[in-house]
Amino acid sequence: MASFSVHAQPWSSSCQPAAAAPSQRQCSTTPPWRRPWRQPRTRSPGTLRCRQAQQQLLLSTGVIQQDAVDDRLNKNPCNFHPSIWGDFFLYHSSTTAASYEQQEWIVQLERLKEEVGNMITSSVTSSLLERLHLIDALERLCVNHLFEEEINILLMQISSSNNVNDCDDVHTVAMWFYLLRKHGYKVSQDVFVKFKDEEGNFIAKNPMDLLALYNAAHYRVHGEKILDDAILFTKRCLHSMFPSLEGSLAREVKCALEIPLPRRVGIYEANYYISTYEKEGKVHDMIVQLAKLNFNLMQLQYQEELDIITRWWKDLQIQSKLPFARDRIVECYLWMLGVYYEPNCSRGRIILTKVISIATIFDDTFDSYGTIEECELFTKCLESWELVADELPDCMKHVLEKVFQSYQIIEQELSEDEKYRMPYLRSFTEDLVRNYNREVKMREESYVPKSVEEHLQISSRTGACHLLACASLVGMDVTATKESFDWVSTMPKMVLALCTILRLVDDLKTYEREQLTPHVASSIDSYMKQHDVSIEMARFKIEELKEEHWKDFNDEWLDPDSAQPRKLLEAIFNLTRTMEFIYNQADNFTYCHNLKDTISSLLVEAFPVN
Template sequence: MASRGATTPGKPSSFEPSVWGDFFINYEPQPLQSCEEWMRVRVIKLKEEVCMLFKGCNRAVRKMMLVDVLQHLGLDHHFEEQINTALSEILESEFSSYNLHDVALRFRLLREHGCWISPDVFDKFKDENGSLREDITKEPRGLLSLYNAAHLLVHGETSLEEAIAFARHHLKSMRGSLKSPLAKQVKRALHLPLPRTYRRVETVHFISEYKEDEGHNPILLELAKLDFNLHQHLHLKELKSMTKWWKELSEFIGLSYVRDRVVENYLWSFVVHYEEHFGLARVISAKINVLLTIMDDTHDDHATIEECQMLHEAAQRWDGSAISLLPEYLKRFYKELLGNIKEIGDEMATSGNYKIAYIKKQFQNQFSYYLQEAQWTHKCHKPSFDEQVNLGVMTICVPTVSVCGMAAMGDAMPKEALDWVVGLPDAIIASGKIARFMNDIAAFNRVKSKGGAASSVECYMAEHGVTREVAIAKIGSLIEDGWKSLNQARFGDRALLPAVQRVINLALSFPLYYGGGNDAFTFSTRLRETIEILFVNPIPM
């Protein structure tokens, strides 16, 4: 998932040094405010009480409110069975509310969970001309709910595009008159709508806001705080282990030009696999992200074309004897690549997971994609926009990261779903395009190094003879198309929904890393506050 940078062969990296260094190796977190054993026992008790809350919800609106709050508080993964049952009941029950917030909330929850619901449900809020009525602008909470719900649109739903524009305009105009916590929620949504927001970051904000709500449930609030702090304690242990692993790896391979981004790569895997029981998948994915970063930085204007070809040949052989093919400075990296993939396979096998062949194959594919890009640069080939995008989706590593992350999940991701991802379905391509386009816009906003591969922005400008502003606007519309395609993927084969959700989780990381035309991976100080919120600062009880 590394973004494109450029270095001069033989010289140290010109990238920013790590923000973190040995911080997580040496960091001693604050002691948990209560002993961990007591906290876990308390969590079990509170989860039982939440199950009783579900049983006490007799009306659809109450069920929706409970599900929504659990999602905002980051607790929904504990109650998947109860939530699925509640949503089935909500879908099947008659619903005739004229409350905009309730109608939009029902629409959003059902679509998020793969249940198709027509945008016609919003027709009751339109006038005789088919436009949304002005009187609904007096309901800011309902307007915010509509705005977030409409972002689950698919291709061809112009009525939802109009709803987004309508709600955005009126929410902007009323920002100064809103009170917290609604004012804060509107500000966040206008920056990034809820369906495109990474939920663990939203959880931190919502926990502090939920207690301001007079109708908040103290059971849910206590459980959310305990759950977050327990998770954070686990993640700190993983970060310590990851940082030690990286320190040993980087010292051994001795590639000074590589970006030191182990913490940021861990965050990337955390976005996809945040649940406690996916610790192995999370750590494996983080290590894979680091290895891909090394590969990316090596191919991107560091290795010569001959060295790229050597690396490709060695990777296709995938054998220790292929080390002799490589230049001296890459031999140790290749040895470590083989060794780490073998260790990952051994770790997976301890839990009966023998899908390591998928990971090995994806790495071999990735070397091929990088080689093709290097050949284009070497031959001064100027690809068409479509050619650049098709290869760029692969070099941005979305297919590789998706396959490897899901393979590491073991039985939680059935073989059928994994084969679906390997087949490069529309959801993977859409996610890859979002990543590529956002990355390229961020890269184009920096001074471009000579000799690097042309970005999608440059290819579009050259092919259509337009300015950077026109090209970026066009690519922005293609990013929107990508989100629509991801939304559409929710409504396919329900057996594939768990895999689709992991692809969507990965896509939610892209605004975090590339939002606002910035590259927060390469310029990682931009992620410091987010990492501190998630991994360093516990939530006061």
């Protein structure tokens, strides 16, 4: 049996060695920020150089002065705190890694996997609610990737069953609706009509029933008034009941009111559900033991990936060369782990983590360091993909050099048949940097877009989500095709909704902090300007707008005519889910102490196994 190792062969969902990776590791009248999206193109050397004349102009006009550069370099205008984790994952390695005990775990997992698989197959004779709870438990425990075929067969049986039409239990119907829409089945909201009284109120009273209905309704799309009403009703009831609830139910309600279950990231909560299900006996002990083994083995792989990523990050010399930038590599990895957690997605996680880390460096360079002239020159150099920028400050040249090197490394990770993906990645990266540059101009001019729509034309892209949507495909297997990259390059409704949701949740959680330093106008500012309302009303309306874009997203997710593979769409869905988590209550990425417990439970603390 192959070792559960990043350096050897990544563990596949079938617990067999996956195929070997192809490398060693798997000012005009139109404002400038309203320029159109550029399609990806193949480059030849020297396509667009940073002209020496522009550089000499910066020098001769005194734009770049070394004393001023050094003074800026030593400032931390946004007061970013240092990394919590430092080099921890360079030196933290479980004694179980590559050991006899690890091999024993894999043997046990194989045995339990077969037994649980038989349990799933035989559940066809169980009640509808029992089958629904079984699927839900497997997914909350993050072992569903071990049983994809069995679960899909079960879902097909459940979707074609007429039992739900005769069912008068709101909890069962809500679970049925939730799981089928979660897996892309566009079942009708009309199944809930029978649970409304003559006055239009829902007859659900039990907190478990209310919670199930509340979660299910968040897979709503535009025009589904029954689901809109269900959310309003259940939310009001759950808020009223919450003070009297206890134990795991209280925790479930609290979490759902913060982030509804359809928008939560499964792998972030796996540790909690394993512990809770074991304590409360909610599922067969065999499933819990399987989940523990699976969790521990995946954790070993995550630790090896973090070792690789941390070494790459140290080579960037962030602390010494870019002290104004956020040092958040572990948090970046956690973020991208939410996109795809499965063992056979190792290459994709590493590439995606590198890309979001690079985007963060760009963001901080434009926000906290570069002048308007420097940012313009930096943008031209990035567009050329050539380091011909002698007059840029050393730290900005350092950023370009390391980004170019990192993208070369990413390209080396791809097989010859996959190298067509890099022009797409570079094109999305250029678009991100161009829009950062436009934001700098907006900030320097104190420009507040006249409407939220105008604001989102640029700000929906400076969240980097369109880049991450593309990057999530770069490290994928054959699931991602050239047609997939062409699709994502058109900024389809699903990707646009992702970008907009991130921008709105970011603005809602960072508004007060950004008032402390020079900043780009928020969508909240634009709404107040457009409608002449208070900040409280603007916040409320931006929250409503976010919900409308979630409906857009769900509509694409449930589109039966979508030509894109479900796995690809699921990665983009998970990316959207991570945005809600990262910006829950606060900007947890910038002020990352709130993420410490999640990182520790997921990436450090293993379960004891008999």
